[in-house]
Amino acid sequence: xxxxxxxxxxxxxxxxxxxxxxxxxxxxxxxxxxxxxxxxxxxxxxxxxxxxxxxxxxxxxxxxxxxxxxxxxxxxxxxxxxxxxxxxxxxxxxxxxxxxx
Numbered sequence: 001x002x003x004x005x006x007x008x009x010x011x012x013x014x015x016x017x018x019x020x021x022x023x024x025x026x027x028x029x030x031x032x033x034x035x036x037x038x039x040x041x042x043x044x045x046x047x048x049x050x051x052x053x054x055x056x057x058x059x060x061x062x063x064x065x066x067x068x069x070x071x072x073x074x075x076x077x078x079x080x081x082x083x084x085x086x087x088x089x090x091x092x093x094x095x096x097x098x099x100x101x
Contacts, residue, residue, distance in 0.1 A: 001024045001025065001071045001072060002024070002025045002027075002069065002070050002071050002072075003019055003024050003025065003026050003027070003070060003071065003072045003073070003074060004026075004027045004028075004029060004061070004064065004068075004070045004072070004073045004074070005019075005026060005027070005028045005029065005073075005074050005076060006029045006064065006073055006074065006075045006076070006077075006085055006089075007028070007029065007074070007075070007076035007077055008031075008034070008076075008077045008081060009076075009077070011076050011101070012028065012074075012076040012077070013028065013038075013043045013045070014045070015074060015076055015101075016028045016043060016058055017043050017045060017054070017056050017058075020056060020058055021056075026058050026059075027058065027059045027060070027061050027070075028043070028058050028059070028060050028061075029060070029061050029062070029063070029064065030060050030061075030062065031062060035060060035062055038058075038060045039060050041055070042055050042056050042057035042058065043055070043056045043057075043058060063088065064088040064089060064091075064092055065092070066091045066092050066093075067092075067094070068092060068094065069094040069095075070094070070095050071096070071097065072095075072097045072098075072099060073089065073095050073097070073098045073099070074098075074099045074101060075089075075098065075099065075100045075101065076101045082100060
């Protein structure tokens with residue numbers, strides 16, 4: 001399944017990490033400093049109890065292109081931030097499923 005994680009923070013990175021580990025083709029949308037950090041370092045997670053660290057490189061994009069095809073877009077952000085995602089999602093007619101979390 002080809003999945004785009006449209007997120008601003010830790011929860012989106014966590015979703016991207018585990019979906020990728022489960023075998024899905026995952027892209028993570030980033031902006032600003034977060035985009036640069038994801039491209040340079042990937043997703044870095046540390047387990048709070050064990051201290052085990054994982055690092056995963058996933059493809060990072062800076063926009064939802066109208067011609068891109070995804071099976072699912074997961075919008076993982078607060079309700080007050082989601083309005084800014086709607087124009088980009090509406091411009092793409094190839095996304096059959098959008099999940100707001």
